[in-house]
Amino acid sequence: xxxxxxxxxxxxxxAGEAFDEMTAKVVEVLKTQETITMAQVRDLLGSSRRYxxxxxxxxxxxxxxxxxxxxxxxxxx
Numbered sequence: 844x845x846x847x848x849x850x851x852x853x854x855x856x857x858a859g860e861a862f863d864e865m866t867a868k869v870v871e872v873l874k875t876q877e878t879i880t881m882a883q884v885r886d887l888l889g890s891s892r893r894y895x896x897x898x899x900x901x902x903x904x905x906x907x908x909x910x911x912x913x914x915x916x917x918x919x920x
Contacts, residue, residue, distance in 0.1 A: 865898065866907060870917060878914035 865888055872879055872887065879887075885895045899915060902908040908915040 862901075866902060869902065869915075870907065873908070873915070873917035878911070878916055880914055884915075 868887055869879060869884055872883070881892060881895050881899060884899060885892055888895065899908065899910075902915070903910055906918050909918045
């Protein structure tokens with residue numbers, strides 16, 4: 844089922860190196876400024892809101908970031 848969803852473009856597999864590179868870019872920005880918005884991440888990574896929302900939610904689940912309203916903060920510790 845997952846393979847079908849990936850094949851049809853309904854789900855995007857961003858595991859491994861690509862995910863790590865995207866995460867590193869977001870973390871780099873958050874080290875220089877307190878917060879980042881979904882729009883800023885979208886522009887930074889050259890993608891769309893459709894893909895950035897689940898990406899940011901995954902960063903929250905992995906305790907890389909935490910959501911505060913419409914912004915994300917770097918989780919420290």
